[in-house]
Amino acid sequence: MESARDKHTGEIVDAEQLWIINPVDPLGYECRGCGAQATPCSYRPENKVRPYFSAKNGHNSGCDVEGAVELVKRARKQPVSTFESFPGSFPNRLVLRDTRPVAGSNGTPTAATSAGEWRTGSDSSGEARRDRHWAAQTIRPICRTFLNFPYDRDLPLAVPGIAADTYLRVFRSLKSDQIVQYPEPRLFYAPISWKASIADDDQMEIELSYGEWKERKLIRPYRVRMDWKDWSSAKRNYVSREIETARSEYITAKKRGDKEKGWLFFIGKQDEIDPTLFHIDDHRLVCCVVAEMIYPPWPAKH
Ligand SMILES: [Zn+2]
Known part of the structure; x- marks a missing residue:
């Protein structure tokens, strides 16, 4: 499983967050x-594959997380939502908290946005805790949903600072062949260039494969810069590991002959002087996913 609920806080934790949670409670999910x-796995520094959660004793009957693999297979070919209903669960909002909430309150996450709030589970009873629509704490589960459900991008999504309310409108691909000044913040994405990223004490910079071309050469690529002077080493490691893990996943996919690419997703501020450059100031607002990007023919439905 790619995410699980923290038993102490009630929040849904993405497996990659295990890279930064210290110490990890092996029985806490x-x-x-x-x-x-749900047992946390593969989160230690020596582990080469991404962290994940394993239901070692199996799932209880009717679990939609267990059925998600089959659903995604279907969703990559056709819409799976029906009018006002979606057969799985998905993150419908990004909630960034400054610190992790303290365990022992009522166990219910308090922050919620009004937009797209379709929550149906019961939080406090301890039963029927099925969050069909949950709060993501990093952009990663949101990006995975965008990739996994290409025909269902009208699902609701609320992201702080982005004036749009569906997956389709929140996400924006950078222009593949032009440098553009983007008028509004969006969750941008583009293929990563696997050139070694440049990192020092102040920043880490990642080059993308989109930008301005001349004679079939990319002469001015878009770049994403993490201004990480004030980040802890744990946060820096989180981002470095994310990129390195994606790189090895990409190499494996290429060996298999897959069409997958490395997609860098981020929420950043475009530089006012140099529009090729985006600044990111939070490790939760960047992720790299190796996947095939599907664009359904328009209109996706009917
Ligand atoms: Zn389950």
């Missing part, structure tokens, strides 16, 4: 679909 014990 449960399946967000059925409440079965």
